[in-house]
Amino acid sequence: MHGNAKKTLRRIYRKLLAHFGPLNWWPGDTPFEIAVGAILTQNTNWGNVERAIANLKESKLLTPRALYAVPLKKLAQLIRPSGYFNIKAKRLRAFLEFLMKEYGGSMKRMFRTPLSELRERLLAVNGIGPETADSILLYAGNLPVFVVDAYTKRALSRHGLLDGNEDYETIRRLFEENLPRDVALYNEFHAQFVNLGKHYCRPRPLCDECPILSEKGAKN
DNA sequence: TGCCAGGCCGGGT
DNA sequence: ACCCGGCATGGC
Numbered sequence: 001m002h003g004n005a006k007k008t009l010r011r012i013y014r015k016l017l018a019h020f021g022p023l024n025w026w027p028g029d030t031p032f033e034i035a036v037g038a039i040l041t042q043n044t045n046w047g048n049v050e051r052a053i054a055n056l057k058e059s060k061l062l063t064p065r066a067l068y069a070v071p072l073k074k075l076a077q078l079i080r081p082s083g084y085f086n087i088k089a090k091r092l093r094a095f096l097e098f099l100m101k102e103y104g105g106s107m108k109r110m111f112r113t114p115l116s117e118l119r120e121r122l123l124a125v126n127g128i129g130p131e132t133a134d135s136i137l138l139y140a141g142n143l144p145v146f147v148v149d150a151y152t153k154r155a156l157s158r159h160g161l162l163d164g165n166e167d168y169e170t171i172r173r174l175f176e177e178n179l180p181r182d183v184a185l186y187n188e189f190h191a192q193f194v195n196l197g198k199h200y201c202r203p204r205p206l207c208d209e210c211p212i213l214s215e216k217g218a219k220n
Numbered sequence: 221t222g223c224c225a226g227g228c229c230g231g232g233t
Numbered sequence: 234a235c236c237c238g239g240c241a242t243g244g245c
Contacts, residue, residue, distance in 0.1 A: 044227085044242080046225080048244090080241090127228070128228085
């Protein structure tokens with residue numbers, strides 16, 4: 001990114017917020033539900049994830065202990081609407097096993113682990129990659145980690161702020177090093193990027209009319 | 221109808 | 234260190 005990253009990021013944030021208004025994301029009723037949602041939403045529409053979570057709620061299974069006891073095949077059927085249900089059932093199980101064995105099934109206890117150590121441990125769980133780990137840390141744990149997703153990369157690349165070949169960690173550091181270490185800001189900023197992607201930054205219809213970010217060299 | 225969705229893993233160069 | 238196929242349902 002060019003010289004004035006701080007100003008550029010603040011300007012993008014201001015424009016997103018002005019356009020969409022505050023989104024106040026809280027994608028779940030409990031930290032555990034948010035973690036489950038973070039895994040289920042991998043490359044999947046959130047609407048489908050809501051159905052899967054509704055199934056778990058109706059079955060009274062949306063607690064770590066209850067869900068860990070569900071047989072894998074049954075778990076897969078419950079989360080069927082979220083897509084990739086076989087692989088996601090295994091990924092949920094891997095996270096549940098981690099949570100149960102390391103923290104007795106307590107998200108609160110899990111979040112007492114120092115941040116950088118917890119991030120490493122989450123990344124070591126099969127099925128949890130950088131975006132999923134960071135979503136759990138930020139949205140379930142209220143910890144100051146910036147979540148980078150496909151829309152974030154796409155928007156910054158398309159507007160010339162990134163080359164497009166930067167990796168996840170590079171982009172995450174770009175945000176964390178150029179914004180105040182503020183959980184509410186990280187939360188809202190990522191939510192705004194996702195909303196931008198939904199409306200204006202699809203892969204196919206080139207977002208010529210994107211009203212949010214200014215082109216490289218524009219004044220605002 | 222075909223493309224896309226808030227990725228990640230495992231195997232191959 | 235990249236690159237790619239596979240995973241799968243539901244909305245537009």
